[in-house]
Amino acid sequence: MPLWWGKQQVFENKAKISAVALLFCSQAFANDSVDVLHWWTSTSERGAVRFLQSKLLEDKIEWRDAAIPGGGGIGAMRVLKSRVLAGKQPAVAQLIGPAIAEWADLGLILELDNVAKNNAWPKTLSPTVNELLLHRGHTVAAPLGVHRINNLYYNAKLFRELGIAEPKTMDDFKRAALRLSAANITPLGQSTEAWQVATLFETLVLMEGGPAFYRDVFVRRNANAYLDPKFARALNRLRQMRAYTAYASNKSQRELSWTDIAQQFANGQVGMVIMGDWFKGELLTMGQKLEQQFACTTVPNTQNYHLYSIDSFVMFSGDYSQQTAQEKVAQLMVSPAIQQGYNRIKGSVSVRRDLDQKALAAMDRCAQSSWQTFNRGKAMQAPSLVHRMAADEKFKDAMVAQIQKFYLDDSISVQENQQRMAAMVRALNIQEGNTEQ
Template identity: 30%
Template sequence: SLNDLYAKNGWKDALPPVMLQFLQQDDTFFSTPINMHRQNWVWANKAVFDKAGIAIPTSWDELIASAEKLKAIGVTPIAMSDESWQIEELFESMLIDVNGPDFYKKAAIDLDETALSSPEMIKTFELLGKVRGLHDAGFTGRDWAAATNLVANGQAGMQIMGDWAKGEFLAKGMKPGADFLCFPTPTATPNYKFVFDTFGGFKIKNADIEKGQDAVAEAIMDPEVQKKFNLIKGSIPARLDVPMDDFDDCAKRSFSDRVAAIKNNAIYGSLTDGFAVEPRFSGVFQDVVGKFFVTDMSAEDAVKSLVDGINNAR
């Protein structure tokens, strides 16, 4: 239990409320978070966007329409993979952007069957279908970082991926705003999709080891440690009180958008990374979305498979 440390250091009040459910069991804190990643980002090559005359899109339809301009200059519109989790990241961003945070909660977290089988869900699959063919022929089995590299070197225009991708750009010496663009997936209902990394401690009957566990927890929650770690990784501090002066504009945008999303109850965990539902349910989403993307399955059939799979997993 880290309850004494949480109470002594005021950690509970320093963290986004939505995080707390993942850090405790039966009112016992056992884990400390080092960061928060935003999952619903678009990463774009600025030189490619400028050459193609593309402005930052304000809707998914605009984003998809920009593909023709990218094709015209010989650039792959979207760097993708056929890996189901990468496709699911794309799908769940569409799910919340097109239908709003309340619908996302009903469908992806509450697993409400009415929402899962709704016209809104069919519309989301139809939108995902429009992205078919906007990738290059070599997308089979591609690692996410390899897809990021295609954007970095100008072979692809965009990638939809969490902000761990930013670490790849930074490692190449690229600068946000000058060499690459970062903007949230487009929506009329602003939202924030998150994942984060934590360190937990096991129960061990050894006073010296327990002291070490406490020391690790306090180091992880140290504001300076959170600052330095996240400057490298591309994410933002888990803590809400870490100064953002030294961070780049992408991180500052992520931080300010998180504050707004907390206020507006529009911050939700990612399906892909286990922050929305249990793996038995998120696995169904991943399987259906992955199959839909690489076949000619219809949106209606995809929704039926999704509902049947979720009900079987219940």
């Protein structure tokens, strides 16, 4: 056998071994690589995603990002439906509220019972969070954080300069608005974008009626509740709030994104904003210092209530080839280290109820108030309609559209809008076989 031939054989054998090893490694890596579809595209949200990616990589799992822009996840839901119909569903997808059960009904969602049992989720998670994850007795989602929506942010620097006290009542709010307006500063940063208008309104419904009335309106879908004087007061309050916004003096103002509003707030162009605590996360990412440049409190008359939305992800079953990696992702999402780091960036609070004093002390006062109020139980909680916690998409979209229409059109009286919304609720209840009133 010629020497060159032997060397050639050794070379070919090594090449084959290397190719097999490379193939094995690539397959192993692919098994631990998950495609994640979500709608987090702002600066702070991207920071939270990068944190999750880094933590998953420590456990040899690659988060392949599929971020879909669009306020409130509207675009992401459309993309998810089209991908599932095309047989190209992601391994992991952001789903929240009743949508989890709707997708689980289709038999497309991986059950995470072993993960929940092995990590004691029923014991360590807040009861409302744990219930949200269950479908027909099975755990079908992994939670990441709890957002509080009934927050009022004010420019602490401006308030100090103008001698304005933190608004604790609606009279305080009005006085602050008048003082800001006199200083040529827009009192309330508010977009005319439908979901942002409706976010403000659902906070006002909570203010006027409390959690029980709120649930009667948006969860139980009691048409008569829309004719209640408390609902009328919330509609009147929405019109009053509009007078403090830029829209009051410029009806042609374009629909600003919530991040545009955050930038205006950081620049000192507006004095106050009512928004979920993702707004705080965005301000911190901008370099704003809590208690120095801005401060966070609850909307007046809602300090004992928690209007909430819960970030959660589901795992699509497919051919179950990625089940091990998906279960690992779910486990890591609820781990204390990820809970602490993720929620600090995102602005939300932990889904865990077993936080110790050290973890609580590490939170700012806005986060402490959110976590403590949420964990006082359902009597204090109200699931957000706008942010997909209270009702299905069809009902939500109909309500949000009508609220925006009322906000923009002064020819619609409060009483007329009450009648319209009550009629819409009755019609939707009949269509869906929901006769509970």
